[in-house]
Amino acid sequence: MQIGIIGLGRMGAGISRRLTAGGHECVVYDLNTANIDALAKDRAVATTSLADLVQKLAAPRAVWVMLPAGAPTENTVMRLGELLSAGDVIIDGGNTYYRDDIRRSKALAEKQITYLDVGTSGGVWGQGRGFCLMVGGDRAAFDRLEPVFATLAPGLGTIPRTERDGAASAQAELGYIHSGPVGSGHFVKMIHNGIEYGLMAAYAEGFGILQGKNADALPEDERYDLNLADIAEVWRRGSVITSWLLDLTAIALAKDGELAGFSGSVDDSGEGRWTLEAAIEEAVPADVLATALFARFRSRQPQAFSNKLLSAMRLGFGGHVEPKVKTT
């Protein structure tokens, strides 16, 4: 079927290419015309503006917005709300805060425009591997756009099937679900990313301890000379902790077991923070997620005020002066 796609970065371009390869017609737009040109070479229909894109789509239209969460998505959705007509559908495939989905959906409903929030996981690998899709919003719109979701999703592939009863959603094992009312798609994706933070931190701590066992700081008879790349690789086969994140870890360590190209400073985006807020609202504990998030904060604040205060207290009660630390 025909679909508009706005935002042709890593994710948006991958989505467009996978849809085109699956027989759909993509009408694309991006602020950067080079991105449009690149996709036009891959059989997408180029446009020159949002208005042009809307005009090139046959009603009832469907427009997939794949932009950074916050202002870029907000402004684009609002502008589309002006350009589109009753019966059209806007799909937000980005990482929008789910309460913003609910607000937007209400505003657009006044014009009988439907809003679907689609949590989209897969990153730069999605084009080849397929995207995992969690769709919130109107069920009829979901049904109408199902061919798009089915093409983007990985499908059954070679992954062993879970034994499920007859009532279970047929789509889930294909890689996409209708998760519920508007906002629920991004809510589920938000928790997905929250879990991702925790999983990443678990591997990071574990490999950190392995690496620490090789450290010169240990007495010689306490030290090993562990090969982290081999360990990541062997854990990929038959162990309890195999995962795709471990696959990526093995790839990274195979390239450089010292990870020398990285500074140690780690960024975070909204989902980890919002997951924590959701946990707090529900009074559900989220220690792993919290500490995973805070470890990233700490990684960016080598001279945190809180640490200085610890030293000030230590000096105060015990006369302790901190040793100097090497920062390489």
Add this chain to the structure above:
Amino acid sequence: MQIGIIGLGRMGAGISRRLTAGGHECVVYDLNTANIDALAKDRAVATTSLADLVQKLAAPRAVWVMLPAGAPTENTVMRLGELLSAGDVIIDGGNTYYRDDIRRSKALAEKQITYLDVGTSGGVWGQGRGFCLMVGGDRAAFDRLEPVFATLAPGLGTIPRTERDGAASAQAELGYIHSGPVGSGHFVKMIHNGIEYGLMAAYAEGFGILQGKNADALPEDERYDLNLADIAEVWRRGSVITSWLLDLTAIALAKDGELAGFSGSVDDSGEGRWTLEAAIEEAVPADVLATALFARFRSRQPQAFSNKLLSAMRLGFGGHVEPKVKTT
């Protein structure tokens, strides 16, 4: 090749059967004769005692001990030390603390018996899926026993291969490695289990927050009706957080989305605790692992003294009286 196996529980029996299927001869012993009989029907050689087992093996012998860590393993290894001869090998495939390996290895070296510590992951699925093996100890003994390890390990299978340079261990991608000197196999396996604790906790927290979003306690317009089984299933395909633990989660939730058969009380074993101690010794942070371990402690202590003290303080400064909590 021929190998003795002591301990025919879930893991030991699986190891024996996988080795037999792979063309090796297993000479087996267990305190429970029913376990011996069952394997004898599967072409293993039954024995009546440790001494009988040792006698039925041709020198140089190899004996795989697959017993609970602590006294059962310790006593068996020490007894084997008396029964075996120079040139023989004892393999501890259990979850022994790695410093115990080092101690035992030294003691056995006096009789020229070699001790290998083999971290073995795979659980009840290992027989079919293959076991992930991390082997510490004498390299020559590892080389001699490699046919056994190669049979037990999963092999390349259908898992995408990591691009590695020529110097990389050929075994790692087959599912077994020689990790270094004695103790290193169990050290690496210990960290594996530590990571496992963290991964499990990350999923548990995430699904806890999803389930909390369905809770009656929330205002109605804040609530969703999320299908956790579908969500686990969809995340298995194309998402960043796919993993074998997620596969197991999907299986469990497909059977019962409420997990009603579980009490909420969760046990822990030594590896999680030792991983934390290793982190402390190395001065490497392990917040995720720590909190994952402590959450299990808490799950078993619904009336913890520490909690009572919080309430006592709250009563003291604010006159607060705690609300009653339902325990179903």
Add this chain to the structure above:
Amino acid sequence: MQIGIIGLGRMGAGISRRLTAGGHECVVYDLNTANIDALAKDRAVATTSLADLVQKLAAPRAVWVMLPAGAPTENTVMRLGELLSAGDVIIDGGNTYYRDDIRRSKALAEKQITYLDVGTSGGVWGQGRGFCLMVGGDRAAFDRLEPVFATLAPGLGTIPRTERDGAASAQAELGYIHSGPVGSGHFVKMIHNGIEYGLMAAYAEGFGILQGKNADALPEDERYDLNLADIAEVWRRGSVITSWLLDLTAIALAKDGELAGFSGSVDDSGEGRWTLEAAIEEAVPADVLATALFARFRSRQPQAFSNKLLSAMRLGFGGHVEPKVKTT
């Protein structure tokens, strides 16, 4: 000076009595007339409604609202906004979320009514010990009401004075400060409570470990018979960890070293949650606060879904069945 007080619970009554004792005239109101009568016997002026209270105050009026945060405070402040006149001051002494202060202040400014947010610490002990006050809002209103704050605050007392330079606020060491613009009083009080959560948890964990050292579960030669009441008492004198919360701990343990009257379930209120949200907004780590809050959540959820999922996974990969736990 004359001041209206609305809300005569534990805190409000204490504030009224301390002000009256300090020579101020309190005009009081509460939904519960028994609370009004009790204070009228202590020389407060009784009123029959908000309107009556406003009428009994001479302009420019000052009204201290001491009610639970949320709807009770919100409704009262809004109603006062209707009843009061330009030049009057509303003081919110409760635990309001600081962004609500900012919103209310803006709304009231349209009628030239000033709004002060006063973080008030001291609990049930404040009447005798004095209240610690953090005041946000218009500086001139703070100055006009300073006699009230000075009376409520503890004053210098016998606490050793900190050596401070001449530019330092004279009020801080008397027990009250003007912390900045509207909202800042409750912001500072919110962080105060966040720290309180962390301090309480630190003591709770420590005493939990002491009590665990007495536990029958330990091998006999690993056990002590520590007297927790004595330990709390001795730490009050000369140790690094003396504090008022430790004083309260010592009082509670002197009454009952087993704390048998408490269930182990611990409530939480808004400030701990908001402090965490503030930390997240600022990207400042708050691991201690987070885990202190989550421990309270856990204390109320002995059969948490997240724990059940851990058990489901353990059953899945290892065939582990959890041991039964006694809940007494």
Add this chain to the structure above:
Amino acid sequence: MQIGIIGLGRMGAGISRRLTAGGHECVVYDLNTANIDALAKDRAVATTSLADLVQKLAAPRAVWVMLPAGAPTENTVMRLGELLSAGDVIIDGGNTYYRDDIRRSKALAEKQITYLDVGTSGGVWGQGRGFCLMVGGDRAAFDRLEPVFATLAPGLGTIPRTERDGAASAQAELGYIHSGPVGSGHFVKMIHNGIEYGLMAAYAEGFGILQGKNADALPEDERYDLNLADIAEVWRRGSVITSWLLDLTAIALAKDGELAGFSGSVDDSGEGRWTLEAAIEEAVPADVLATALFARFRSRQPQAFSNKLLSAMRLGFGGHVEPKVKTT
């Protein structure tokens, strides 16, 4: 009474001076003769060696060892074991691991020398403020040395007395206790320090969030200009979180509200680590302590391997490149 003191650093010198001022006779030794000379001017009896110190004490002797835990204390205690006679007492006032106490006590018992482990809190302030003492070991030896403990402890002072029943230890409110068998004094002191880590971290996080609220990184209308020195000062009076550590915080912030003299790198010593190990052995949760300890580890590892691995994974799945971080 007469007592030998070995180790005249900050703590040992303070102990000697407080005992001398209290009418006791101190026979002192230190590897640094300048330290001996300084105390000799303060009426202590100087000695030239351990043997000389032993000779200058009348039997039955009591020798207080106040040295860094580990080798310095171990070697000195063992040497004293050779020099002293049946009926003499060795007091270890340092921060020894409590299992080392038990081992030493057994060894010394063979020569009928008694070993007391005395957890000693008070830091550089102890000489004036008094030391908080937790004494493990033989009760009769404790009774004999009680005059020493009573002099070192703060006594009742001006601290409000806790209402305790008649059976309660009379000593606790004077600032010293007999905590039980050997090792228990250092066990209780270890937990004291564990709590200290948690309390310090709670304040550090809270002040970190306050300071973050002043940060230029926030939007201007989200920012306050909080005076941290005033806030620390005001919380000392009447608030729930008053404590001695807060007193020290107020002193430090009064000197420099930016704490510019500190690097942000924070050291740790054995007690925090051992407390965590004790918690693990008892299966008692200690999240606050753990995260407080790990925050110190992190403060010393700005380029931790675990952080680099997080970035490597982020690059792997999402093509994310970390932003540069300023380290000033």
